[in-house]
Amino acid sequence: MVLRRHHDMGGLDAGPVDPSGPGAEHDYAPWEKKVDAILRLVSDQKRRIITVDELRRGIEELGPGVYDELSYYERWIASITNLLVEKGVIEIDELGRRMAEITADWPAGGVADAEPKA
Amino acid sequence: MAHDHSHPHPHQPDLEETPLTHYQAMTEAVGQLLIEKGIITGEELRATLESIDSKSPAGGARVVARAWVDPDFKARLLVDVNKAAEELGIDAGIIPIRAVENTAGVHNVIVCTLCSCYPRNLIGLPPDWYKARSYRSRAVREPRAVLAEFGTAIPDDVELRVHDSTADLRYMVLPARPAGSEGLDEAALAELVTRDCMIGVTLPKSPGA
Incomplete structure (x- = not known):
């Protein structure tokens, strides 16, 4: 029996693929595209701050519970942010303060934690 | 209307009517901090978003x-x-x-x-x-x-x-x-x-x- 990490799912049993199910034609939300854009910029030839392999390592390190609870781009931004903090590009305290400010300024307020999503 | 419109809207109009999630706030904060630190520019971010939309x-x-x-x-x-x-x-x-x-x-x-x-x-x-x-x-x-x-x-x-x-x-x-x-x-x-x-x-x- 080979031990697998949580993301390593090739060849395992799983339910049917639903090509026309919800999200089949995913209309990416602006914040999701922003996550994608941030990754492209910090990993480009000019900056080379994060590699795609590091992004994946960061996602894998979220652990099975978080991996399944978060949506796709939530995993990405969680990993990107952890890597930027790890590399000393941003400070955890300034990040926390800025997130609190952004949430306080948001007209409809914020939710304490992300809702688990499909 | 959830609120009056006497102030300008800083964010996407359709989104601000719904509460911001933890990870949406994180995305916004990371983007702002990277720009303020001069690691990326607002123009680069805009151009990259445009490029994503063009693919x-x-x-x-x-x-x-x-x-x-x-x-x-x-x-x-x-x-x-x-x-x-x-x-x-x-x-x-x-x-x-x-x-x-x-x-x-x-x-x-x-x-x-x-x-x-x-x-x-x-x-x-x-x-x-x-x-x-x-x-x-x-x-x-x-x-x-x-x-x-x-x-x-x-x-x-x-x-x-x-x-x-x-x-x-x-x-x-x-x-x-x-x-x-x-x-x-x-x-x-x-x-x-x-x-x-x-x-x-x-x-x-x-x-x-």
């Missing part, structure tokens, strides 16, 4: 249609997709993409079992099912059953090859030109090529089918 399966479809009408181009495409796409003015990015050709005897399918690597700079962002556990787990083990869920039947005497993408090498399927398309020009041929054909889960439809 769609139409780019890949143009490449496929050209390969169908121009054997020399096809030969170059099979050697180096990124370089061949450049001939058509398409920037397919720096991560190498390899084209895998469907023939009478071979059908190709792409997957990324570990995450969701995908030729996004050539054919746009992936559909959700490509990133789902069901597709990632089963595509390498029972590809014929997975294709059947897309309504695609590959005859038993056709070899099925499944290509597992990585962070450093992406794939695109070069579908076979469908029967009945002999009279079509390149632009009309490109119309037959869908995203799912280039993932390999469906086949291009014959014209009029």
Whole structure:
């Protein structure tokens, strides 16, 4: 029996693929595209701050519970942010303060934690 | 109206009516901090978002249609997709993409079992099912059953090859030109090529089918 990490799912049993199910034609939300854009910029030839392999390592390190609870781009931004903090590009305290400010300024307020999503 | 509109809206108007999630706030904060620290510029962020929006399966479809009408181009495409796409003015990015050709005897399918690597700079962002556990787990083990869920039947005497993408090498399927398309020009041929054909889960439809 080979031990697998949580993301390593090739060849395992799983339910049917639903090509026309919800999200089949995913209309990416602006914040999701922003996550994608941030990754492209910090990993480009000019900056080379994060590699795609590091992004994946960061996602894998979220652990099975978080991996399944978060949506796709939530995993990405969680990993990107952890890597930027790890590399000393941003400070955890300034990040926390800025997130609190952004949430306080948001007209409809914020939710304490992300809702688990499909 | 949730609130009066005497103030200007700093954010996307449709989004601000819903509460901000933890990870949306994180995204916004990381973007702002990277700009303030001079690591990226607001202009770079805007241009990158525009570039993401400009990528769609139409780019890949143009490449496929050209390969169908121009054997020399096809030969170059099979050697180096990124370089061949450049001939058509398409920037397919720096991560190498390899084209895998469907023939009478071979059908190709792409997957990324570990995450969701995908030729996004050539054919746009992936559909959700490509990133789902069901597709990632089963595509390498029972590809014929997975294709059947897309309504695609590959005859038993056709070899099925499944290509597992990585962070450093992406794939695109070069579908076979469908029967009945002999009279079509390149632009009309490109119309037959869908995203799912280039993932390999469906086949291009014959014209009029």
